[in-house]
Amino acid sequence: MFECVVKNWQGEQVGQKTFELKVAKEESASHIVHRALMRQMSNARQGNASTKTRSEVRGGGRKPWRQKGTGRARAGSIRSPLWRGGGVIFGPKPRDFSIQMNRKERRLALRTAFASRIDDMIIVEDFGSQLQRPKTKELVNAIARWGAEPDKRVLLIYCENNQNLYLSARNIANVKVFSANTINIYDILHAEKIIVTASAIDKIQEVFGA
Structure with missing residues (x-):
């Protein structure tokens, strides 16, 4: 059970928000979060580096020249x-870097990572009505x-989905905006502060709950 202070658009405390997420056991939490993080980063690799062999x-x-009599080293092909300009020995070829992970494990890792950031989390009221137009x-x-x-x-x-919020935030260098059902473990761990609307907390419980 987690409990956080809820703030309004002006930054004032207006209440408490309680939510519950099933997380991994303490002894295995870091392992499963690390696996999920490595999976996401590996799956993002294109793997399309390619070089040509001599063939x-x-x-x-x-x-290029005859085998014997020139005084130069033997050569069969330029x-x-x-x-x-010749071929590359043991050069990279297109490959698939993707790593498989069970859906239940992925969701458990995501819930565990999200819950671990509770101290850096700020819960706010829904503020869609405050942004009547895009305004960074x-x-x-x-x-x-x-x-x-x-x-x-x-x-x-x-x-x-809030188009005004997206347009207001896209020009801020250090701010990333995600809907509750599209969050990922990398951005959860990479962010220094996480701002979540109260309704997004409920959506996360609904989508990623056990």
């Missing part, structure tokens, strides 16, 4: 890896009133 490089079909300055001021410094990495989690 794939264009040209080099004719022997596309040998020893030559400039108003959102920056609100974030400061809530207790997050403008130069810190901030993760802002909301419940419903």
Whole structure:
């Protein structure tokens, strides 16, 4: 059971929010969170680095010079890896870096990581009605009133799709905005402050609950 103070748009404390998330046991929590983090980072790799072997490089079909009598070293192709412009020995080829992990484990890791950031979490009331139009300055001021410094990495989690919020936040360098059902473990751990709306907490319990 977790309990947090809820703040309004002006940054004043207006109540308490209690929520419950099933997390991993203490002895295995760091292990499962690390696995989920490594999975996300590995799955983000494109794996499309590619080099050509001597058989794939264009040209080099004719022997450059005869085998004996020139005084030079033997050479069979100008596309040998020893030559400039030749093939690459043991170079990278396209590969799949993705790692598999059970859905139950992924959700457990996400809940555990989210709960571990409770000390850096700020719960606020839904403020969709406060942003009648996209206004970056108003959102920056609100974030400061809530207790997050403008130069810190901030993760802002909301419940419903809010275009004005997205447009207001996209030009702030250190602020990332996610809906409650699209949060990920990397951004939860990377952020220095996490601002969550009260309805987003309920949505996280609903989507990622045990």
